[in-house]
Amino acid sequence: MLPLLLTGLLAASACQFTGQDDAGDRARRLNTRTSFPLNAYIPDPSSDGGKAFGKAQWILAKRCMVRLGFPGFATLATEAVESTYPVQRGVPESHGPLGDDRPYGVDDPDRAAEDGYRGRPDDGSTQPMEWSADQYLALTGASGSGESRRAHGHLIPDGGCLGQAGRKIHGPAPAPAKIGGLTLTGFYSPAMQLWYTSRRQARKDPAWKKADRDWSACMKEQGFHYPAPEKAAVDTAWFGTEEPSKKEKKTAAADAGCKLDTDYIGTVHALEVRAQKAAISKHRKELADTRAADRRAVERARAIVAKDDKES
Template structure:
């Protein structure tokens, strides 16, 4: 028998989800809420598929190409930057991690049938950003990571040629910040910092802990012992394999089924939505500056593209 949403969370869910999905369709509700776009802070992150983002990517490579030529990489003079749009550089021989479990959703697997087929390996091929391999010296000059700070006797700009291009389009970046102990810089670092901050706050809420316990109790009845969904999806047994094992598939399918049976996704989504709205309210000026910077970068990018045409 399907369990109903805990009473303590029903009001929150009604406010955040009633317009997104039918209450009589737990699978539909979970799918609609289990996306990054369903959370308020997503509005302050770039959409890689937008025309503006594509223009910025193209302009970054145009400026990056010019910089690489100045650094003495003569072959870049004839480089077709159109072939590089929507790519990001990786050092030649780097493993991109296609065998890593995970997906692009905030709350993990919610489709039992899909989970029984793919387990926790649900990463989608993102056509908006693909890795592009470069030799070590070119990678260092493009990104500023690894290798020498000089190329052919010329000093590599901070962040490499692509970092310099980004600054030309966006202007000076915000101060670097720490997210989960990692130093993070760049235009959208403040939004990611606030996302992490609000998630940490929401996940410590007693109602979130209650949702974890309900999910965990459901899993125990199916023979799986995890305290919360993250512990299940990040089980070390799932790493290092291109294809999921039968055990992983069974665990993931049970995970998804328990999320549906306990109303897990709408419960935690309501809490995270509330936490994100709170940080947005306290940091509105800071976040609006991100949107303004993105609009400025798009205008600058189109100017760069026009001059290069």
């Protein structure tokens, strides 16, 4: 009898662990940008078209930099920078949970116990190159005003050389959009604005509010008091340090565990997808125009790259 009893217990345990693994896999599958319908209207920089755009942008930008009086850019190898955005030398990077690409934050208790709320590190293949203050200003147009809008006596274009290059490839950017107290600019702002307003609409649903309450109750049982996951993720205690503290790790692990225990991600994801589909239906022409503009931009980018390769 004992061997049969042990066999039954092991089988039951295996089923429980399999269920947990399935819940975790499902949560992580849903907790990605690509699982949302609006993602189809936001180009992927890692795609062939996205890479062509990045390379073409830097090809045009380095020519602009030479015109502004930076002759060293004539020999810049675009392969080293084409997938990055400039970083100013000597300006320390901020540390904290910002930059996480997961729509609903931490979703793996084991990983959260190690990394806290820190964003997932990249593979190191797209490390940005650092530039001097005058080069950074000319490349990006950031912080420039008055006389500082000039480089070696030449007027720096709006958005710097990279901004000008982007407009030459993609055409004029849409008007800036105000969302959540921030000004959203760029070629993909219509889709991003709809993403923001869809989430705001979905959060009003009673089912989302109940998901927050269920998650909060689960956290309270473990000694953590937050009304919703996003409040835990942006606790000011996590900012300003390079490494996560023990408290941050414990909080993040509990956060991820409670999301799995309450099916938080599955619940709110379904609500947000429904809201996005409704937004797409209402703005179908605008989004179709955006997608068409993206295709034309990729064609222009590829032509610029092909011409540059031929001239090299």
